[in-house]
Amino acid sequence: MESIGVLMACPMNSYLEQQLEKRFKLYRFWTVPDKSSFLASHKDSIQAVVGNAGAGADAELIEALPKLEIVASFSVGLDKIDLAKCKEKGIRVTNTPDVLTEDVADLAIGLMLAVLRKLCESDRYVRSGKWKRGDYVLTTKFTGKKVGIIGLGRIGMAIAKRAEAFSCPISYYSRTEKPEIKYKYYPSVVELAAHCDILVVACPLTKETHHIINREVIDAMGPKGVLINIGRGPHVDEPELVSALVERRLGGAGLDVFENEPYVPEELFGLDNVVLLPHVGSGTVETRQAMADLVIGNLEAHFQKKPLLTPVV
Amino acid sequence: MESQPSQERNEQPTKEVPHVLVMKPPPLLTLFEDKFISTKFQLLKAWESTLPLHQFLTTHAGSVRAVLCSGASPITPHIIQLLPSLQLVVTASAGINHIDLNECRRLGIAVTNAAGVFSDDAADAAVGLLIDVLRKISSADRFVRHGLWPATGDYPLGSKLGDKRVGIVGLGSIGSAVAKRLEAFGCTVLYNSRKPKPWAPYPFYSNVHELAVDSDALIVCCGLTAETRHMINRQVMVALGKQGIIVNVARGAIIDEKEMVECLVHGEIGGAGLDVFENEPSVPKQLLELDNVVLSPHRAVFTPEGFMAACDLVVANLEAFFEDEPLLSPLIDE
Numbered sequence: 001m002e003s004i005g006v007l008m009a010c011p012m013n014s015y016l017e018q019q020l021e022k023r024f025k026l027y028r029f030w031t032v033p034d035k036s037s038f039l040a041s042h043k044d045s046i047q048a049v050v051g052n053a054g055a056g057a058d059a060e061l062i063e064a065l066p067k068l069e070i071v072a073s074f075s076v077g078l079d080k081i082d083l084a085k086c087k088e089k090g091i092r093v094t095n096t097p098d099v100l101t102e103d104v105a106d107l108a109i110g111l112m113l114a115v116l117r118k119l120c121e122s123d124r125y126v127r128s129g130k131w132k133r134g135d136y137v138l139t140t141k142f143t144g145k146k147v148g149i150i151g152l153g154r155i156g157m158a159i160a161k162r163a164e165a166f167s168c169p170i171s172y173y174s175r176t177e178k179p180e181i182k183y184k185y186y187p188s189v190v191e192l193a194a195h196c197d198i199l200v201v202a203c204p205l206t207k208e209t210h211h212i213i214n215r216e217v218i219d220a221m222g223p224k225g226v227l228i229n230i231g232r233g234p235h236v237d238e239p240e241l242v243s244a245l246v247e248r249r250l251g252g253a254g255l256d257v258f259e260n261e262p263y264v265p266e267e268l269f270g271l272d273n274v275v276l277l278p279h280v281g282s283g284t285v286e287t288r289q290a291m292a293d294l295v296i297g298n299l300e301a302h303f304q305k306k307p308l309l310t311p312v313v
Numbered sequence: 314m315e316s317q318p319s320q321e322r323n324e325q326p327t328k329e330v331p332h333v334l335v336m337k338p339p340p341l342l343t344l345f346e347d348k349f350i351s352t353k354f355q356l357l358k359a360w361e362s363t364l365p366l367h368q369f370l371t372t373h374a375g376s377v378r379a380v381l382c383s384g385a386s387p388i389t390p391h392i393i394q395l396l397p398s399l400q401l402v403v404t405a406s407a408g409i410n411h412i413d414l415n416e417c418r419r420l421g422i423a424v425t426n427a428a429g430v431f432s433d434d435a436a437d438a439a440v441g442l443l444i445d446v447l448r449k450i451s452s453a454d455r456f457v458r459h460g461l462w463p464a465t466g467d468y469p470l471g472s473k474l475g476d477k478r479v480g481i482v483g484l485g486s487i488g489s490a491v492a493k494r495l496e497a498f499g500c501t502v503l504y505n506s507r508k509p510k511p512w513a514p515y516p517f518y519s520n521v522h523e524l525a526v527d528s529d530a531l532i533v534c535c536g537l538t539a540e541t542r543h544m545i546n547r548q549v550m551v552a553l554g555k556q557g558i559i560v561n562v563a564r565g566a567i568i569d570e571k572e573m574v575e576c577l578v579h580g581e582i583g584g585a586g587l588d589v590f591e592n593e594p595s596v597p598k599q600l601l602e603l604d605n606v607v608l609s610p611h612r613a614v615f616t617p618e619g620f621m622a623a624c625d626l627v628v629a630n631l632e633a634f635f636e637d638e639p640l641l642s643p644l645i646d647e
Contacts, residue, residue: 011466102475106498107448113441114450117616119607123451126608127601131594133385136340141616142441143433165497166437262462269458275450276457278468284448286473 001303005045007065009055012074016292020050023300029055039064048072048299053232053279054261056080062089070302072295075282076100076155078312079205079232086313093313094298097154099290100282105158107281108230111254112147112163112198114275115226116140121272143167148196150189150212151203152178155230159200171196174203189213193220198228205232213237218244224251230281233259242267245274256281331635332357334374334396336366339383339405340615341623348624353632354379370395379403379634381627387411393420401634405627407431407487407614409644410537410564424644425630429486430622431614436490438613439532439562442586443479443495445607446558447472447530452604472556475499480528482521482545483535483563484510491532503528506535521545525552530560537564547572556583562613565590574599577606588613 006024008017020026027046032038039061046065049057052074059082062068070092071081078095086093114120118139125131147163149156149172160170160183171184173192178185186192189212193199199221203209213227213236221227227250229236238259244250245268252273258264261279268274282291297309330352335342336359342349349356357377362369370392379401382388388402390413402412402424409426417424445451448471456468479495481488481504492502492515502515505524509517518524521544525531531553535541545559545568553559559582561568570591576582577600584605590596593611600606614620629641 102499103473106444106474107450109498110441110444110448110450113437114445114454117438117441119438119441119445119609120451120454122609122612123445123607124455126596126610129601131596131610133594134343135594135610136344136615137612138344138615138617138620139612141434141618142437162494162497165494167433262466264457264462266460269460275454277450277453278457278462280448280453280468280471283468283470284473285470286476288470 001300004047004303005042006048006050006299007042007046009049009051009057012050012052012054013288013292015289016050016074016295019292019296020299023296024048036064043067048302050074050295050299051080053077053080057086058082059085062086062091070094070299072298074291074295077204077232079234083313091313092302092308092311094295094308094310095312096282096291096294097310099294100287101154101158103284103287104155104230104281105162107256107277108155108159108200108202108228108254109162109166111228111230111256111275111277112145112200112226113142115228115252115254115273116142116145116198118272120275144169145197146171146195148172148186148192148199149183150174150192150199150201151209151231152181152183153202153204156200156202159202168198189217190220193217193225194222197224198226200228201231201235203231203235205234210234211237213241215240215244218250221250223249226251227253227255229253230256233257233261238265245271330355331379332374332377333403333631334359334370334377334380336360336380336382336386336392339381339385341383341405341620341627342381345620345624348621349628351628351632353635356381367395379631381405381631382411384408384411387413388417389413390416393417393422401425401631401640403627403630405623407435408536408564414644423634423640425627425640425642426644427623427626428642430626431619432486432490434614434616434619435487435534435562436494438588438609439487439491439534439560439586440494442560442562442588442607442609443530443532443558444474446560446584446586446605447474447477449604451607477501477529478503478527479530479532480504480518480524481515482524482531482533482567484513484515485534485536487562488532488534489513491534522549522552525549525557528553529556530558533559533561533563533567535563535567537566541567543567543569545569545573547576550576550582553582555580558582558584558586560586562588565593570597577603 004024007027047069049071057071062085073095076097143166147168152172242265254275256277333354334357359369381403404426478501484504484506505518574597586607588609
């Protein structure tokens with residue numbers, strides 16, 4: 001398979017790069033000085049694209065690669081791939097579900113604890129050398145808080161399971177109610193927001209869920225509400241969120257994703273009621289290796305004409 | 314002239330309303346003084362007097378039957394000797410290491426603590442610290458706030474929580490609350506305790522060293538006693554290993570802090586989440602330079618809900634005592 005051209009959209013994992021290089025002819029798109037002339041000269045050799053949460057295969061790229069057969073994403077999210085175009089052209093698409101579910105759910109709970117119990121702020125305080133006896137600051141109890149989950153898929157359910165161990169009542173919003181699920185369903189995000197203490201975004205990013213967290217939802221959450229986003233930056237109207245946090249109309253936020261990564265609104269840097277992470281939801285050694293193996297496994301299966309491991313299209 | 318100790322605002326001090334001695338105010342009292350107003354007792358606030366404590370006690374505390382204490386005002390044999398009428402020690406904490414239990418037992422002095430009301434918060438903090446260390450939450454938050462993400466690119470990878478074997482040191486109220494939470498993340502829970510707990514579905518280890526050998530992380534949830542002082546020593550930490558994580562929400566002195574710092578600095582253990590230290594508020598300077606530790610200023614139980622529940626329990630114990638009713642949370646000899 002060494003002659004099969006694989007285009008890697010951006011740097012994502014050195015183990016994955018190594019493995020791709022061993023098996024295929026790997027092209028690193030980010031090292032190319034002129035992308036359009038590169039595509040013009042290599043259009044007949046590229047049969048696969050490997051993308052991630054940051055970069056995938058949009059319509060323009062797909063059109064430029066007439067020999068493209070498969071897009072394998074190093075992520076579970078598919079928002080960077082033009083799925084309709086792939087379907088139209090018979091291009092296969094795979095992602096990395098399940099292997100990262102636990103890590104993302106763990107991080108969601110970690111963010112809830114870090115925001116409510118002010119763990120990062122406590123750490124900063126001790127490191128500043130300013131801790132003296134008699135400095136009592138109360139933080140917010142996490143056990144028993146009402147957790148509202150937007151999107152009750154694999155990740156949403158894993159978050160619910162963990163939060164239940166902290167005696168958190170669980171409620172959710174989903175496109176349709178799931179009658180087999182015992183958690184309380186709300187038919188709109190605004191209603192869910194009004195009835196929970198902590199709101200978590202755990203749904204896929206689509207046209208419908210773009211800016212699903214808007215001013216109306218933020219108002220419904222109120223000055224004690226806490227937003228946790230482990231989905232995609234564009235799920236949230238970021239300027240609205242920033243002003244709500246700065247003006248204390250919203251109680252706090254734990255954010256792993258932003259509208260324009262790696263840029264994070266600097267107004268957030270001075271706030272003690274937010275925790276800001278550089279998109280590390282699936283960022284463990286163990287999980288990234290499992291994700292990489294799944295990408296390789298899918299590509300090999302495709303080019304060996306075997307069934308794909310985790311096909312989406 | 315010495316100044317008079319202050320009286321409760323709403324109450325006329327009468328001989329009938331007994332005093333509860335407070336040598337130094339626990340955080341509970343400082344933050345929620347209103348909750349300590351009772352018709353059954355009034356507070357005798359030694360710290361407001363200009364007299365040195367010894368003199369204050371001999372002058373004013375001769376008929377005091379109950380004392381409200383905390384870590385800052387330990388109940389030593391010397392103090393007990395100055396309180397000839399003492400029958401009850403109430404502490405506003407779950408920890409009791411600042412009370413000479415042997416002396417209290419010898420003299421028939423009852424002791425109550427705030428057991429149970431702080432367990433959820435302490436467990437939440439312990440789990441929060443463990444996730445923070447493994448997933449580098451505080452460290453990555455620092456990275457983002459310093460504007461390093463655009464320049465430096467991807468943050469170093471953390472370690473997955475779910476496949477970890479977590480050893481809980483002390484499976485009491487706090488330890489079992491930690492265990493219940495960790496199970497939901499898929500962790501394998503192991504424990505060490507003075508005796509095995511018949512209700513616990515987790516493997517029991519009779520000593521901390523063996524627990525450490527078999528664990529990826531240790532969460533310290535036990536009380537500080539003569540036996541547990543420096544129980545987490547260098548041998549235990551080396552057994553835990555280079556990827557091992559220690560979380561302490563109990564008492565600083567359970568860990569040999571000097572050795573722990575050495576182990577962290579030299580990479581003999583992988584990281585630590587610490588809410589308590591041997592000599593608070595002093596924290597070893599080397600820890601402040603490390604990226605693989607998360608530090609917290611002894612506030613694992615500092616939530617309004619936890620504190621208010623503790624206030625209620627302290628007041629209820631005091632009122633029960635003065636009404637000759639059973640105490641709500643007396644320490645039972647185990």
